[in-house]
Amino acid sequence: MARLEPVPDEPVAVAELDDERALVIADYHAGYEVGLRYERGVDVPSRADERRTRLCSLLERTAASRLIVLGDLMHAIGDPGGAERGELEVLFESLPDGVSVTLVRGNHDGAIEGWLGTGYEGFDGSGNQDGGGTVEGELGGTQLRITDGSGVRLDGLGCCHGHTWPDRSVLEAGIVCLGHEHPTVRLEDDVGGARVERVWLRGRLDPDPFRERDDEDYDGLPWLEGDADPPEVVVVPAFNDLAGGTWTNRENQSFLAPFLPAGLDSTESYLLDGTRLGPYQRV
Structure with a gap:
């Protein structure tokens, strides 16, 4: 595993x-x-x-x-x-x-x-x-x-970029990891100062958008049938610190992946130093 x-x-x-x-x-x-x-x-x-x-x-x-x-x-x-x-x-x-x-x-x-x-x-x-x-x-x-680009499964790790729907093999893994979003949070203080920090997003995949897609390639996936827990999902921050990103804690910010944010369930954000910020929508 x-x-x-x-x-x-x-x-x-x-x-x-x-x-x-x-x-x-x-x-x-x-x-x-x-x-x-x-x-x-x-x-x-x-x-x-x-x-x-x-x-x-x-x-x-x-x-x-x-x-x-x-x-x-x-x-x-x-x-x-x-x-x-x-x-x-x-x-x-x-x-x-x-x-x-x-x-x-x-x-x-x-x-x-x-x-x-x-x-x-x-x-x-x-x-x-x-x-x-x-x-x-x-x-x-x-x-x-x-x-x-739809990804590959390496042992129990499903790897995809996130700009397209994942391959079935990726969704059969215990952990699905993706990039593309460059996830960040905008943090503000009481006097109006603000900074943007890169973050990790970590939680579970929500089955709903994958069921709604009605893709025959996904037929029989146990977690879509309710017979198993969905895979863990990890959205990886951009390695390039100049590249900007999605402000995951701001309303009306569009995610880039076709299955996000609807595909995120019980997902929390973490700073690079490991600080847990809590549910990504409420940071």
Whole structure:
């Protein structure tokens, strides 16, 4: 049975799978600063070195043999530019020896294997921008597996990005984890000061939106039939601290995942340092 525990003061978790330990992250958004410049005209110095150093340090600290990325490893929705490619190539060359990577394709990762296809063993260069199938290969000496955006089950851990409905195999896991939301809370004091903090959301999946979807792929799931408890759900904060996010405790804030917030039951929010804030709607 899988276990998933956040690393204190970091937007990452350690997953204890059947035969290995994995570090779980979401929304790395390599090249985000370039995107800010072109999309919004905001000039922010690159933090690529800082992101890479922090991630590699966490892999070593946790003795993880696998890195699981819950989507949006890169930021460009289509073909990435030179700075973004360079950041990812250096990242993969810098990962600790023996660490493999599983990337659940996010909505920003649509063409990622297309540009990996030239000169990287195992990639066919087709792009597969519809998100279909699984692609495997090697980048910078690191084994890389890119799965469909609807997710993959790794032992008892269901991994998806959250921009689409999860695959049945994900919903058969004891724990379902996703990114995409970049969950945050806006905290205000009595004199009008405010700050925004990244948070974890943790609770149970509510069966109702999955029943209402009436998807034959979900037929027979015990927890949809009322014969078992729903899986635990964990919404992972964005690794990239520039990327903004959903203010989960503000009214009229739209969630991004098609099954949220309706799919959240008894869900509480936690700061990165582990502080329990209580039910996410009432923080």
